[in-house]
Amino acid sequence: MNGHHALIKYTGVDMSESNPERQFTIGYQDGNMTQDTTLNYYEGNAKHYYDGTVNINMTVLYTPFLTYMPTYASILDAGCGSGRDALYFASRGYQVTAFDYSPTLVNLATKLTGQEVLNLSFQDLAFEDQFNGIWACSSLMHVPLDEMHDALFKLSRAIKVDGVMYASFIYGTGEHNRHGRLFVDLDEDGCGELIKLHPELAVIRCWKTSDLRPGRENEKWLNLLIRKARRSKRMTFLGVGQSPSPQ
Ligand SMILES: C[S@@+](CC[C@H](N)C(=O)[O-])C[C@H]1O[C@@H](n2cnc3c(N)ncnc32)[C@H](O)[C@@H]1O
Secondary structure (H helix, E strand, O other): OOOOEEEEEEEEEOOOOOOOEEEEEEEEEEOOOOHHHHHHHHHHOHHHHHHHHOOOOOHHHHHHHHOOOOOOOEEEEEOOOOOHHHHHHHHOOOEEEEEEOOHHHHHHHHHHHOOOOEEOOHHHOOOOOOEEEEEEOOOHHHOOHHHHHHHHHHHHHHEEEEEEEEEEEEEOOOEEEEOOEEEEOEOHHHHHHHHOOOOOEEEEEEEEEEOOOOOOOOOEEEEEEEEEOOOOOOOEEEOOOOOOOOO
């Protein structure tokens, strides 16, 4: 930890329960990193990133998610990158909407899929009760820690009751700057902390896998399948604590 880190402590107010105030801490935030730092990385490396990810075989991750999708399900590919997964889902007959925050990746994904990909960020999402499934493959992890609950609320609001969301994070804890990209890492405990302020959501499955890219098998991922059991209610988040003394 260095002096730029601030300890983030959220107080969540769950409007749907009688004793609403619950506190939790899920990690440290790097004060130097913003969402735009991550965007600059993807804009500057878009073609390289596209070439390195467009052909990854993701079948082992599609299968558990698609088990929960009805025929012709509507799926939101959230932070779609190359468009690889949107293309796959569309080829299987699903109704796919895809978005990404990087305009260059949006153009590349539009070309790959042959359908318009939206230039949106998680923080912009205004869909309500629209999708049977949300696929957030290694993308939600780039939302800063202090915006994560709002992003999760907007994803939850976008999904229909009984819909299922897949999300993946690098296995670990806290917020990190990796070569100019912001990452929020998650382990099983962090997953519990993240979900517990969203009472409409329930974790169906939480499992660890190795990176699917050749040569990167030692990198571990946390995969989540989350069901929306009832309608989403807006929660408020109050309070940001101060950093511990610099080490
Ligand atoms: C590691 S890539 C994963 C791309 C794709 N889902 C995949 O699995 O290949 C992360 C993607 O998330 C996008 N992204 C990062 N922050 C975002 C945000 N706040 N809103 C939407 N997309 C974002 C990036 O532009 C990038 O395309």
